[in-house]
Amino acid sequence: MSSNTLQTIKVWDVLIRVFHWSLVGFFTLAYLTEGEDEWMTIHSYAGYSILILLVFRLLWGVIGTHHARFSNFVTRPKNALIYVKALATGKAKDYVGHNPAGALMIITLIISIAITGFSGMALYATDGYGPLATSFFATWPEGAIKEVHEFFANFTVFLVVIHVGGVLVSSLLHKENLIRAMVTGKKHRPLEK
Template identity: 50%
Template sequence: MPCPLFIDEDFAIKDNSRIKVWDPFVRIFHWSLVLLFIIAFASEDGPENIHVFAGYGISLLVLFRIFWGFVGTRYARFSDFAYGKASQKRYLKSLIKRKPEHYTGHNPAGGLMVFILLGALLMQCFLGMVIISGDGEGPFAGTFLSIFSNPFIEELHDALGHGLLLLIVIHIGGVIVSSLLHRENLIRAMVTGKKNRPKEECSDVTHS
């Protein structure tokens, strides 16, 4: 328990050591994305409906996340984790030295991964919809985009799918490394939404 107990205005004993970081929507978004990505990946050669609709779902999830990145709660906003290159380098160096800098929300490396993943997912969904537009299906059916429905784009879609898988592996690796170094279970944090409050913020009781 990193923070001392305190008594609030109603004379109730409060524990201030846990902080709400991930709001429910961020968490639902995250695990829905995990589910739909697994479905889309597993159905790549299989039943087309399942693959295509999982892709539509992912597109909407990404749209939601972009929306939430501007108007969401404090730690969900892009402005909270859009760090410069300098901070990203400094953070990675601190990881190597095994003295990681503490960030309540996304650390600079994690924040960068969010942007990369969202961008890659958006691109992937766009390519998928271009491909099926050649068969007269999807939102781009009948538009000029359908002339790009060719096997080269399909190969690109395949390759980006495997690229995404690689990014996810790096993401999971990063989460595990950070969890160990910070001595904090970040996976559980994405389920419960709560993280440990750093000592220097113990007196800060304002909520997000």
């Protein structure tokens, strides 16, 4: 398509974009500092930052701008499967905001990251540190909490790889740069007639 047949549409607001890239940065920092005692302070603060970001995202998913609201894009998992099948055949509908597979990925990532963060706080509490140090979470078995924390941290990385792959496939199929759109907040769409 030539540029004169495209219109620019604002899709993702600045808060969603800052949330997204901050989450990428803090998760990467937390993941890279995992298991190193000398980096534990950085690791834990990165984890706290992630949990604060998730609380913001849940709130913004209810009161935020149109494309940020969960009511605008969350759908049944069946619709995500239908979308992925259509994507495989090259016949997937193009969405202005999140497609059904992207919506399912967002919800799955939020859940996985939340479990990772909460289990990290609980694990830190077993050593007598953090906001949960004086709670009953500090009495939970350290080994089990550590396994949950590590599993969900690695599961989140797995989800991120699928997410990035989906973004690349969708970008190629629909001939739009979704990564640029998550930086600028804008998508280029065909002019409506």
